[in-house]
Amino acid sequence: MGRLLLTWRLAIRDIKRRRVQAALLLLMIVTTTTTLTIGLALHKVTDSPFARTRAATMGPDIVAELGPTPGASRDVARQFAPLLRAPGVAATDGPYPIGFARLTTRHIGVLAETEGRDAAPAVIDRPALTAGRWVSPGGAVIERGFADALGLHVGNRIDLNGRAFRVAGIAVSTAQCFYPVSSPGLVWLTRGDTEALASSAQPLGYILNLKLDDPSSAESFENGNAGTAFYNAGSNDTKPSLSSWQDIQRQDFKVISVDQKVLLIVSTLLALLAIASIAVVVGSRMAEQTRRVGLLKAVGGTPLLVAAVLLAENLLLALAATAVGVAIGQLVAPVLTNLGNGLLGSPPTPPVTVTSVAEVVIVAILVAACATVVPAIRGARTSTIRALNDPAHPPRRRPWLISMSAWLPVALLLGVRLVARRVRRSLLTAASMTIAVMMVVAALTLEHSDEVRNRAAVIGTTTVAGRVTHLVFLLSAILIVLAALNAIFTTWATVIDAQRPTALARALGATPRQITAGLATAQLMPGVLAACLGIPLGLALYGVAGGHVEQASPPLLWLAAVIPGTLIAVAVLTAIPARIGARRPVADVLRSD
């Protein structure tokens, strides 16, 4: 009990003593676990709202559609007839006329799909009104996702192909995907109004809703009776196209699945960033920890106790961060699962399963173990006296870099030699910066992709691609903030590590400005590497995330601007810690040795 108390006390005291380092470690793990939690929780998050809406609207198992064809009304009964007689069909409803019309409201003009309905409730697919009343002559009902995107409310006026309508109601349905998954958006009118909007240039099509004896067999029914939706010139036996309710559900889920893919990629990047940052934090604490190990051993602590203290300290931070990360993930996930009101009811809070928590905890424990194992082993192996006197891990000598740097201006000379002292740290810094640059490049590529451009042309950015763009930009911002924090911390670690050589350089005549520039240069060099690697890797990341690089054309100037942009950002971020480091009293540093 006493030993446990001692372990706990030592761990807590050290965390309190190293608050900034502890906070950074905490922040890194929190961000990683949050993103991981969201990514894992988003799995099939649309299932419940879809099922709820389907039940409430008597959703069809199969929707059969005959695309708009000239003279379709003459053949419609004949073309739907085989479906009416098909085995497994329990009930049918329709056919209902459908067409396309130009919807204009408040200076916005978009294409809309119209569907003619009777005033009486249908047997199958009764769109559930969330506001207003059902269709009447001159009164339109707008699909909720579409109404939200256009900012329409009950009572608003709209024009369809130049004819005035009033928004009578707003409704949801599962006979078709909600907007923006399905575009153009859906407007229900009376049969008469729908037919009146048709012309020879904009002919009518028809849909028939079917209920099956076994709804779960909808996909096999669809496969067995597949047809083609649109009119084939010269063919008189166009078959209707079929969509099963599972198809529609999957399409609705696309909104989330794209987000989920992006989130999982980003959480992997965040994990890498966290590992890079943690390695820097742990590395900078290593000498200190080794001395502490020596001290604990000197007062009678066994290597096991020493390891326990270190593990307790890191585990405490990792588990606290995991708890916070899971909680934040829970809070943030519903924001990302907002389906644009296309389905009934709020999306459920994504479930935190035992598996997902276990996965997140395993990541956290691995982090804690990594941060513990090296100093613990080193401390256990090192003699007590040596551990007490152990200076920081001696810097490596790289003769060619030292010789080459002699030919450089003083600031570069100092910068190159600082990098040469701790090449591994510089590589870790480069890795974390590369991750941030990759995300920026991927976001730029996405912004300039054909998909986003085409979707944006339809209406605003409230499309799937628009959502993903926003998500990518949001996550890029998170990654950039973390990479920035990492750059600041790395600079500070370099400042601390190099305080003796920099103080010495000042005693030998280097000015504070030269020292500041040298410290900043030591960070700029990884920045150059990051910018050069980040561009091709960012394009590759865009490809891995499902984008088509060949259909995306980020302006070359923008991509080129990533290099100076990265360097300016690094210079600004590192200037303050470097300046503080360059202005520490020289005498204090030299005297302390």
Add this chain to the structure above:
Amino acid sequence: MTDTSGSVLAASALRKEYGKGAALVRAVDDVSLEVAQGESVAIVGPSGCGKSTLLYLLGGLERPTAGTLQLAQRQLEQMPEAGLARLRRRALGFVFQAFHLVDELNALENVELPALLAGASPRKARERATDLLEQVGLEDRAEHLPSALSGGQRQRVAIARALANGPAVVLADEPTGNLDSAATTDVLRLFEQLHADGQTLVVVTHDERIAATADRLITMRDGRFVDETKLTGGTQRTVTEIAGLDG
């Protein structure tokens, strides 16, 4: 104000305080000092008497709380940090008790560092460093890292480094404090040689043997100069006699 026209280094009523109120510590208290060109001054005193602080003040590594300071005809106390650095570069050389060599640089690279910082061409810096290492008898150790050198050798490298830019004054803080007797003798010989060559030296030391080689011996206690002895031209005895190594 003291006439300092003949001095290469002059301090007047120099004071350095740390802390405030009851915790106020006066590390250097009303110290005045003039060091003539080519003169060797030794400052002795017990630990914590303010010797090292005074040396750091004289070298512009710390700012005085009060008083004036002149080095190579330039006033130091109001000089901006960058100006102080530039002045240190050409007018001062430091020798520290803990050597303060850069671990990852070999002896030659350590010695050429001040010249490179001063903007000398790498070739000239290398030539000068090679000469200096020869002067301190370490030409065969030029490629060795500090970790492969003995304490005395490290201090000799540090002395060579202090001379890299031909400074007006060399300030040495306990240069033999970390050395054994044999290494101390080597360093004493070097200081004697420097003195003989006309190098101005200010040495803070516990070591009576090194103090005995100076022109002037100043005793310091509680931040003040309490005694000053002129040892005209330094001692007439040789270093080995002083060190008691002449058999």
